[in-house]
Amino acid sequence: MDRFAKYLLTGLICIVALGQFVQVITRYVLQVPVMGLEETMAYPTLWLYILGSVNASRENTHIRANVLEIFLKTARAHTILAIIGELVSLIVGLWLLTWAWDFTRYSIRTWRESPTLYIPTFYADVALVIGLALMMVFTLYHLVRHVRDLAGEKLA
């Protein structure tokens, strides 16, 4: 899984870097117009953002402020706080997911296209609903993990 994430994310980020680089070379060195490169790059870029965020959910490395954690001393209190955090994430995330689904249906219905190459924007738009759904799966996984920790503590 980690290997797969490494190849996928590094591949995506390199594609977008190369795309921008080609833009400079064609304009500054070769002085020829390239049409459609910029709009094409939007697709791997948006997937990069969304899958990066999914990976942050998988690794549980999303940015958190964790102010309260500093004042809590016991491991048990930390676990309870983590459970509350994951529960809130799940509730809010599922609500956001319904709106992402609403957006996806809109995207299918209108079937919009990029301005010069007419690539359907759906192929970028759908990243959002897929990404949020995966994020919810990983959030649920972390929630279950924390609850098990808490139960294990009680037994021990």
Added chain:
Amino acid sequence: MIEVALLAIAVLVILLTLGVPLPYCFGGALMVMYFVGDVTMKGNMLWGFQQLGNPVLLAIPLFVLAGTIMSESGIAASLLRFVSAFIGHIRGGLGVVAAVSCAVIGAISGSGLTGIAAIGPILIPEMEKRGYPREYATALIANSSILGLLIPPSVTMIVYGWVTDTSILACFLATLGPGLLIMVAFSLINLWMARKFPLVLDDKPTMAELAGEATRRGVHALPALLMPIIILGGIYGGIMTPTEAAAVSVIYAVPVGFMIYKGLRWDNFLGAGKEAATAVGAIMMMILFSMILSQMFVLENVPQQIVGAIFAITENKILLLIMINIMLFLVGMVVNDVTAIILIAPLLLPLMNAIGVSPVQFAAIMGVNTAMGGVTPPYASILYLGARIGKVKVTKVIPPAMTLILLGYVPVVFLTSFWPELSLFLPSYFGY
């Protein structure tokens, strides 16, 4: 509606405090606006997602990746050795090396983390060996690391320019003056602090030895020193846009890291790519929902109402600037730099216009305050990373960090607010 907006912000802060990941904190605020304030969510995902597609934002992952590659590959280390050839041997010089190296690295990296990540592992043990207390060395490098956000290019200034529709190049230049001032301040504070440390010094080299060493290290550092020239020269010399410059810096750093400095290998290159993508993914998901929230605020005229409410307290420019700095300091204590800018800049920009602070100067005010937020506890991501790298307890790093903040940052923060030329001189020199 301002009551609902304040409730949404209150919920946001509560969720932050509970340690909920940032995207869902903003999601929670959206739920308040939707369920309590009856503001529509229709079409908002579409709007937010299209904001993410803005090519300007693409510079962020690329500058972050370039920074990670620098620290993995040995590019940053060669810069460090070059800087220390000049000042490493004088009393307290190693601390100055830390501040100056972070500034040089900052001219390539757009993030505040690169400095501590790249030179912390090398310089902290070295400084300790030479007699600096380990926690002091850690605090100094972590604080200097923030220069990555003040010396252009800068992720926070890209975001500020994007949300406020201000020239990103002008914003880059606006924080350069304050950034250099902070570098000088840290160097001086360090020289003063170093009097008390039992420092072990090398024999003072002769002029010839110094010249030889500097040349040798300079040649070694040449490919690394070319990077800021390519990036900033490329941008200000009219060859490429900031986003393209970020891509070029990655394309340049990869072969240099693999073949010249040889610190980059297939496995840590893949790791760097994943790290950059993950860090940026987390930021982008947060930006998506925070943009929707601030769009709801715009639709409901919240910024104007906030300006009205603040003006009801006072219209005195000096008092207002002091209040805003205190508020930004408090915000910086609990949220990270990009979040603070996205949340605050659009809300306060109308107020700044009303009291005659230009958007470019406000960029510098936001820039120094949010950068400082990276080292002010309780939420001090850069300081915590430093403590992890320096292998010291967070509680031990905080006191020396506080000294540096109070004597180094805070005066510059106030100078930035009350001396417009500090931030406006360079932008106006370049015609912005």
Added chain:
Amino acid sequence: ETLKISHVRPQDATVDVELRAFAEAVKTATGGDVELELFPANALGDYTTVQERISVGAVDMAVQPAATAADRRMQISSFPYLAANWEQARNIYGPGGAVRETMAGLFAEQDITMLAAYPVYFGGISLNREAVTPGSTEPNGIKVRVPGIKSFQLTGEALGYIPSPIPFAEAFTAVQTGVVDGVIGSGAEGYYASFRDVTKTYIPANTHFEVWYMIISNESLSGLPDEDQAALKAEAEKFEATRWTVAESDQGANEQKLADLGATIVSLSPEELAAMSAKVRETVWPQVLEDVGADWGQAILDQIAK
């Protein structure tokens, strides 16, 4: 009822001033029932986003160009060199005009009602340097920023420039630092609004006729009582009629504003303009027609040619 209306120019720009007057008129005509709240300077998103938000009923109204993402046929609105002068423009884009009627139909398919057309200007080329043979269509080696719209990219190339699709957010800086030497796709008014500090030369090449539309979400419109709907439509009609009487002199005034800032306004002869038009019609039209549907597009062009 308060309707949120978006437009693409900063506060106090011509369209902003005209819309404030329109808002007053609507308020009076509806006896205070309908108020308009202005959101200038793309505060609700760029015109592509706003059109989609209007389509789903999340934003009420806008005055802006037509976005082609949801329907590529909308490119007919910015077809290059379709009109050669203001009289022709009025026949094509004004009340009863072929393009205007077509656009009203296309908007309707997106649940949007077109209330008025808003003629803005004939497009031109802004350069941050002196022009090279501005009347010729031979390659001149000058790099210009084009918006990400196919017909503009092709037109730029046909007129001898090297088009470079740089995002609007980076366009001003790109011209200022010299990443590109100029901009194509807007007109005197647009260049004055966004590029006045980097416009050293303005070439009024009449590349296309820029027309915006006052549009309203069907949901917002049907939410109004019948008499308010009628009043709104009547005021929009007056708004457009007034605009047609001032648009041409407004274009001249904007060229003068650029000149006052020190820009050179190139003057092109009718023959040079005709040659440019011929080149674009020959090389660009077939490609754009292919994109919008050759038969569908040709039918509209035939209607105009009559």
